[in-house]
Amino acid sequence: xxxxxxxxxxxxxxxxxxxxxxxxxxxxxxxxxxxxxxxxxxxxxxxxxxxxxxxxxxxxxxxxxxxxxxxxxxxxxxxxxxxxxxxxxxxxxxxxxxxxxxxxxxxxxxxxxxxxxxxxxxxxxxxxxxxxxxxxxxxxxxxxxxxxxxxxxxxxxxxxxxxxxxxxxxxxxxxxxxxxxxxxxxxxxxxxxxxxxxxxxxxx
Numbered sequence: 001x002x003x004x005x006x007x008x009x010x011x012x013x014x015x016x017x018x019x020x021x022x023x024x025x026x027x028x029x030x031x032x033x034x035x036x037x038x039x040x041x042x043x044x045x046x047x048x049x050x051x052x053x054x055x056x057x058x059x060x061x062x063x064x065x066x067x068x069x070x071x072x073x074x075x076x077x078x079x080x081x082x083x084x085x086x087x088x089x090x091x092x093x094x095x096x097x098x099x100x101x102x103x104x105x106x107x108x109x110x111x112x113x114x115x116x117x118x119x120x121x122x123x124x125x126x127x128x129x130x131x132x133x134x135x136x137x138x139x140x141x142x143x144x145x146x147x148x149x150x151x152x153x154x155x156x157x158x159x160x161x162x163x164x165x166x167x168x169x170x171x172x173x174x175x176x177x178x179x180x181x182x183x184x185x186x187x188x189x190x191x192x193x194x195x196x197x198x199x200x201x202x203x204x
């Protein structure tokens with residue numbers, strides 16, 4: 001199967017928008033963390049997160065989104081489990097690609113919440129995820145005008161189908177993103193040793 005570097009090159013070939021790139025890097029980080037938690041294949045989960053929106057910039061229509069990506073990934077020899085999970089994260093595909101496996105549930109659960117965590121972090125004075133808490137993210141979730149592109153129903157339902165408490169899920173996501181905060185532009189220049197976590201961010 002193609003490597004993580006191959007996946008990164010594919011993603012950056014088709015995605016030039018920096019925010020969308022960072023969104024996929026965020027989802028990759030959280031997917032890797034959940035893979036470790038559940039004893040799953042970290043590379044498989046990470047690459048799924050890294051590529052889940054690789055066609056979105058060029059094909060934002062939900063009728064095409066994920067289907068184009070699936071064609072690219074099949075041509076390049078990616079694992080069918082990755083392709084299935086990416087197709088399953090588009091609600092229009094659920095009839096033929098229901099989220100019945102843990103990988104698909106994980107991707108769906110990590111997608112919207114990373115966007116909300118990002119958005120929350122970016123409105124802090126230091127624009128950092130360091131020290132962000134789940135309670136701050138929950139407040140932003142309730143603010144209807146905030147990060148309007150983040151689907152609240154998907155966010156809540158994602159935690160439900162993964163079988164995790166929403167607050168615990170948010171905290172876990174913050175911690176995973178904190179580990180790669182610099183690459184996400186969310187480190188605020190604060191050393192890791194001073195980091196304390198909870199939640200914040202925006203999606204595509």
